[in-house]
Amino acid sequence: MSSFCQQLINGLALGSIYALIALGYTMVYGVLRFINFAHSDVLMLGAFAAYFLASPVAHIFSPESYSGAAVVIVLSSAICAVLGMLIERLAYRPLRNRPKLTVLITAIGVSLFIEYTCQHHSVFGAETRRFPQLLPQENIQIAGLSVDSTDIMVLIVTALLLAGLWFIVQRTRTGTAMRAVAFNERAAALMGININHIISFTFGLGSALAAVAGIFYAMRAPGIDPLMGVQPGLRAFTAAVVGGIGNLPGAALGGLLLGLLETFAGGMPGISNYRDGIAFAILILILLFKPAGLLGKAQVEKV
Amino acid sequence: MFNGAKRWLLLAVAAALVVSHFSSQFNRYYLGIALDVGINIILAVSLNLINGHTGQFSLGHAGFMAVGAYAAAKFTLVFSPQVEQSLPPALQPFFFLFALILGGLVAAVVGLAVGVPSLRLRGDYLAIVTLGFGEIIRVVFQNMESVGAASGLKNIPAFTNLFWVWSWAAVTVFVVGCLVHSTYGRGFIAVHDDEVAASAMGINPTRYKVTAFVVGAFFAGIAGGLYAHHKQFISPTGFDFMKSIDIVVMVILGGMGRTAGVICAAILLTLLPEFLRGFADYRMIVYSLLIIGLMMARPQGLFTFGRAGKPVGQ
Numbered sequence A: 001m002s003s004f005c006q007q008l009i010n011g012l013a014l015g016s017i018y019a020l021i022a023l024g025y026t027m028v029y030g031v032l033r034f035i036n037f038a039h040s041d042v043l044m045l046g047a048f049a050a051y052f053l054a055s056p057v058a059h060i061f062s063p064e065s066y067s068g069a070a071v072v073i074v075l076s077s078a079i080c081a082v083l084g085m086l087i088e089r090l091a092y093r094p095l096r097n098r099p100k101l102t103v104l105i106t107a108i109g110v111s112l113f114i115e116y117t118c119q120h121h122s123v124f125g126a127e128t129r130r131f132p133q134l135l136p137q138e139n140i141q142i143a144g145l146s147v148d149s150t151d152i153m154v155l156i157v158t159a160l161l162l163a164g165l166w167f168i169v170q171r172t173r174t175g176t177a178m179r180a181v182a183f184n185e186r187a188a189a190l191m192g193i194n195i196n197h198i199i200s201f202t203f204g205l206g207s208a209l210a211a212v213a214g215i216f217y218a219m220r221a222p223g224i225d226p227l228m229g230v231q232p233g234l235r236a237f238t239a240a241v242v243g244g245i246g247n248l249p250g251a252a253l254g255g256l257l258l259g260l261l262e263t264f265a266g267g268m269p270g271i272s273n274y275r276d277g278i279a280f281a282i283l284i285l286i287l288l289f290k291p292a293g294l295l296g297k298a299q300v301e302k303v
Numbered sequence B: 001m002f003n004g005a006k007r008w009l010l011l012a013v014a015a016a017l018v019v020s021h022f023s024s025q026f027n028r029y030y031l032g033i034a035l036d037v038g039i040n041i042i043l044a045v046s047l048n049l050i051n052g053h054t055g056q057f058s059l060g061h062a063g064f065m066a067v068g069a070y071a072a073a074k075f076t077l078v079f080s081p082q083v084e085q086s087l088p089p090a091l092q093p094f095f096f097l098f099a100l101i102l103g104g105l106v107a108a109v110v111g112l113a114v115g116v117p118s119l120r121l122r123g124d125y126l127a128i129v130t131l132g133f134g135e136i137i138r139v140v141f142q143n144m145e146s147v148g149a150a151s152g153l154k155n156i157p158a159f160t161n162l163f164w165v166w167s168w169a170a171v172t173v174f175v176v177g178c179l180v181h182s183t184y185g186r187g188f189i190a191v192h193d194d195e196v197a198a199s200a201m202g203i204n205p206t207r208y209k210v211t212a213f214v215v216g217a218f219f220a221g222i223a224g225g226l227y228a229h230h231k232q233f234i235s236p237t238g239f240d241f242m243k244s245i246d247i248v249v250m251v252i253l254g255g256m257g258r259t260a261g262v263i264c265a266a267i268l269l270t271l272l273p274e275f276l277r278g279f280a281d282y283r284m285i286v287y288s289l290l291i292i293g294l295m296m297a298r299p300q301g302l303f304t305f306g307r308a309g310k311p312v313g314q
Helices: A002-032 A039-060 A066-095 A100-119 A149-171 A173-183 A185-190 A195-220 A230-243 A248-266 A272-289 B002-021 B028-053 B061-086 B089-118 B123-143 B162-181 B186-193 B195-200 B205-231 B241-254 B259-275 B279-297
Strands: A139-142 A145-148
Touching: A002 A039, A002 A145, A002 A149, A002 A173, A002 A195, A002 A230, A002 A248, A039 A066, A039 A100, A039 A195, A039 A230, A066 A100, A066 A195, A066 B279, A100 B123, A100 B241, A100 B279, A139 A149, A145 A149, A149 A173, A149 A195, A149 A248, A173 A185, A173 A195, A185 A195, A195 A230, A230 A248, A230 A272, A248 A272, A272 B089, A272 B123, B002 B162, B028 B061, B028 B162, B028 B186, B028 B205, B028 B241, B028 B259, B061 B089, B061 B123, B061 B205, B061 B241, B089 B123, B089 B162, B089 B205, B123 B241, B162 B186, B162 B205, B162 B259, B186 B195, B186 B205, B195 B205, B241 B259, B241 B279, B259 B279
Parallel strands: none
Antiparallel strands: A139 A145
């Protein structure tokens, strides 16, 4: 029983990380109707930003302090937000009204470009680096369970970020504009909404969330390397599709589901070898039987 | 047209046979490159039938190549010793031909199994699902003990020579060309141009898509078999997403649905890393920039002369 609860907390923590990444996929799909392949690389860049910021920040604040970790996370998110906007400005905006496939192929190109540029020995190199300890590592004893404090942190921060995102999307003018653009871009433009600003903001917001997720992912993983974003990115994309692409609560729910599934499946012998295939299998099944996702609405295609 | 095409095919096979006869005179390094070029032409032209002519963007071509490679290699590894004792030397080549076609057919069956459910999807979802199937195929091979799991298959007999590779390349170009230029094959183009209009005209888009997928998978399987008996070693990692991207880049560079352009691109992209020293470090960076640049400036491909090529995904 206690091991089950520990697995549960583990799965929820992993799921929250997927949820944060999935939100970025879903938001961008909402406003632009395409899959931002490079999103998983923004997550990797967030982890690397934290890696390089960790030691200067540790000099100013005491090492392994919560305030220091918060500064690292905020700075990395800001860096990634700028990078996300830059990617959109340079690669996607010129293709705004082109066929969807053209944009998808470009997105794959951007993703490969970031990965292989970072793998080059003059940038980060391909080898795995040990991620610095940002937070004090301790085991908290709750009702006979020993829980990793990082997992608890991840859960709390994710909950706060989800609440913040909900507030931005539902209660601010910018959020209203985002929803308007997702609903009907042309009508939104006629109502005086600056489409370019809103799309840029969406990319920035999604990338900042991805950066936080990347740092949390790096804390739990043995190390970081330029291809570290690929697997979590794919799982999170699957999560976004499971929840219904373009649907924010769906993305969060899908992320938690996938994190739990992966944690419990990884504990089973025989299945754990197929871990890389599991997310894809789920994705394919969902797309074939419920393409709109669990919380999405089916749409009729107009000709 | 048809007679002319047949004559060209026979000519190409004859030329391959003659050149192959003298292949012991050639430098082994260049011979290897010539084989690589031929195999990549088969891969690119067959993917072009799916991505270019039919407009169904597939990112899982390496998966079908893997299926063909493993099926053919396993077959020759198991039966090669017995065949050497029992078959007369004159019939030996037919044994390899049989192995290749077996690999192609297994790949085609997998293509059918993948294509029937997934081709109901369109555009970017189809791309993602084919990517997923390609990765699932790789993961399955990684866990199959009978084909060496993660360590792969070693000591595959080196049956592949110039004759086989270039004959198959000629056959691939011939079959894809004749398909597209036939009455039936106009259906592929129709599905590419406008699915809704095509189905209103009585063409069943799903059937055409599946046909293109199965034919493409068959030739990818053949290419896999040739590759396995050329390198003499295969492992699951050699058929990952990046391999699919390599083939996709050839098709995009050559121009979607332009067989001649795709052949040029396959030759160019195979020779480039060989003749540019130190290019290996930058190869994928250059490829990715190439993809982005082409999509922005020339979505119809580089090697499209005369008639305008077809832009991607319309």
